[in-house]
Amino acid sequence: MKNKSLSDSIAGRIYLHNLLLVLAAVLLTGGVGLYTALSVRRNDLDTVIRETSRTISGMEIVRDALKSGDPGGPFRGRLTDELDLILEKNSQVEIIVVCDTDSVRYYHNRHDEIGHHFTGDDQKEILHGGDPYISEAEGTLGKQRRAFFPVLGDKGEIIGFVMTSILSSSLSRIMWRMTAAYIILVVILFAAGALLAAAFMQSLKRTLLGFQPEELAKKYIERTEVLDAMEEGICAADSEGRIIFLNKTARRIMGLGGSGELEGSNIKDVFPLQRMDNVLKSGRGEYNIREKFGESRVLSTRIPIRNGDEMIGAVTIMRDKTEMVRMAEELTGTKYMLDTMRALQHEFKNKMHVILGFLEMGSPEEAREYILGTTLVSEEAVSAVAKLVPMPDLAALLIGKIMRARELGIRLMVKQDSFFKEKEGGLPSESFITIIGNLVENAMDELNSNTCKVKEIELGLYVDENSTIITCDDTGGGIPEDILIRLYDRSTTTKGKGHGIGFSLIREITDAYEGVIHIDTEPEMGTSIEISLPV
Template identity: 30%
Template sequence: MAKGKRYGLRTTVAIMVSAVVILVLLVLYIIFRNQIIPQTRHALEDKAITIARTIALMPMISEGLKAGNNKEIQAYTSKITRRNDIMFVVVIDMNSIRYSHADPSFVGYPFAGGGQELALAGHESISEGAGPLGTSLRGFVPVYDGRGHQLGAVIAGLSLDRVERLVRLNEWTIIAILLSGAFLGAGGAFILADRIKKMIFGMEPVDISKLLQERSAMLESIREGIIAVDQEARTTIINAEAQRLLKESGITGSLINRMIADFWPELQLERILASGEGNQDQELELGGISLLISSLPVRVNGEIVGAIITFRDKTELAVLAERLSGISVYADALRAGAHEFMNKLHVIMGMTHMGLYDDLQQYILGTVGNYQKEIGSITKQIKDPVMAGFILGKLSRARETGIELLLTEDSYLPESSDPHVIHELITITGNLLDNALDSLEVSCEHGKKKRIELAFHYKDNHLTCEVSDNGPGIPVALQEQIFVQGFSTKGEHRGIGLYLFSKSVDKLQGQLHVTAADNVGTTFIVHVPYGGKDEYSE
């Protein structure tokens, strides 16, 4: 089945509004046709009766009928006829003899139009009739003397053709007014439709419906909580993830059309709406849940009309970051191991080509022995498998760059009872080792052996991590700035590692100490609470 023609919003609105206007005007026309036009005829009938009634009350009319004097009556009625623009005024006696007429030659003759019976019987009446002057609308009024005796009647006549002309004139006036209203209504409809089209950015209803469905699907599929507010900080949109996080924090019930300050005043959206300056990655606590929040104003044509708040559980972000950090560590370890393995393969290939099989055997035995010794030593001292794998990767990278990385013989790290702690500890250790490796790679004195020592000391649920190197050290003037995000002496887009290191120490409620001076190396010491799975201590 073929689809019907689809009209645009502008055309649809214009047609619908015009149709409503035309329908209203048709109803008005029917009302006017049935009420105002009959009222025009009634007004003319009243005019005829009023003129006849006025003439019937004149003394000269009753005296003239008594005396049989028609001259004065004829002169007076002729004057009345001209001044009131009527067809005729006829005065008759009780025998229907005319005492006046528009044509004087009819005076003295019986009234021929008929319909005077009610008037001669003492009753006023209105009727249509044909006479010598044509068809007319006539008003009949009886005439009495001072004693109440009826002497005759007065007939005032209006041309029926003129009555019909006035009725048609009123009808066309009504039609003209209604047509003007129709044209004005249609013009207003097109202007309104164009205005609505501009207000919705030229989009059609189908496009708006599709956009709304897409927006709803997008809002509900996003893993971040989203809240939109208007310029009065009243909530207008809350997606499913936002409702979930708010519910977990203890905020329940319908939140739409509520002032956001009533249930989340810490956002301070009133300030953002007033200043137009948003907040990025702000950390706030809500009902015991740590959230990472961004609040940005919404502008339309340069004016602030509301704000958008996006937020996510910081714990989820931390887990994701830890996974990425772990992947990065494993990738580094594999890369360093592969590089080291390729170097050993090159040695084996060369010794094979030269036929040095006995030396090759001793080399392989020594390599395997050193590798097993290294792995055995680390796994014996570092009980946490994640940390052990991490340190092995760092050892491979250090050898690759010609730097000696040593794990002290008295080091011991039990497996953590809290996986979150070991991930933070990897961040701490990794950033310290990376910082030491970078420092030794670029600035150690020529010919000086590059050396880094790593130590873990565990006792009574307390862990001390120490990283020291024999690099150029850190000037005393810079030691307070090295933990500031973005500060670095190594160029732009650096200064992140030690900042993350300090944040991890704070998360574990630990303490850190830095011992450094120009050209004497650097030592970082970190003390953190650490719950191990066994009770071994030094």
């Protein structure tokens, strides 16, 4: 991606917005703080000069000096010393003036001003009996902020006033120093805010795996479009089982096309039969699991999503095999038909030879009775299988295997206590065909290669709402120990010697559904296999 200016990129705009936000916050808080601090400082100074005036107005030496009527009288020396001491101790008060009712100074911190008239006319209100107040006016030493307090005689009459003040220039210096301190503080805070904003952007970039936000947004849109265009359905969930992504194909497969926004919903609420929670709990993937969603036949793979050692979710990849399964079922049905026809041909030849023998012996009645009393496959066997198994392709497989076994001189029967209740979300017919077809074929291979007198295979099917149990018992020679320990290895084949062909496929299906395989075998006694699945 080409480099963009700071203001053009999303990251730059975020950074600038953060800076402006920090600046606004700092200026606002700094302005309010400065205004408050200046107001407090001014009020503090006003309180100091007011209280100083009040204190001085109550001093006995001040009243005695004013009652004497002479600024240079006997009280001048003592008055000057005491008020000079007050000024020396109180650095915040710069000017003290004591005047009589004619505004003649009895004290001024510039002693040469004693005896002269008070400068300004803001003392009139206090001489006319007004309450103590603070004013701003021009004085001998310049513009001042003044506090006035009356001096009362023995009868409560006004005999003069006290004025204490601070120069406006000094007050301005104090205010400017405070303002400068706040400006420095604002600059420091703004710099700290800028650094924090930069650190936030670096942290954001690390969180986004080094991408700029606009780059990540572009990649997100691109990848979403790519994932939506895929023929495979993709459903991803976080560690809590909440959907974080569902592409269009997954919606179609699950029949959720018009269900609106599903991200954030619990996978179990959206589709209760999804087995994503198994992967989230166990942390183990499930591969090439055959499932049925409504009318869709799906091959699903579920993979945990990890961030290092932490499990953060899981993803299901669904391949819609509905059309392929339909074609496979047609082809499989054709294969079963061909096997059945081949078995029928052999059986038909044998029976024709028997009939021919009767005719050659001149026994047409025996030939007639033989023809009327024989069938190629017992109607009871066909009826029992058709009634027991609701899946047509699985029923066709069993009938074909029964005929094939009869051709080989093997008795294949379904146990009378078998039951089969097909249910939504149960084991798909393809899985049944894989398991049963391999179990029966292996048993027939073993019995066909064995010289045992009794050649029988008993198949048990126990399928209900809660579980699936498949059993296969034969009277063959058993499975050798060296073969048994590596029975599930794809390279292991025991055709003509024992079981094993297709067992790796059986194991994959069993593991995918968290099932159990139990094998009980004894030499020259036979083998009993039980497969239990919690579906």
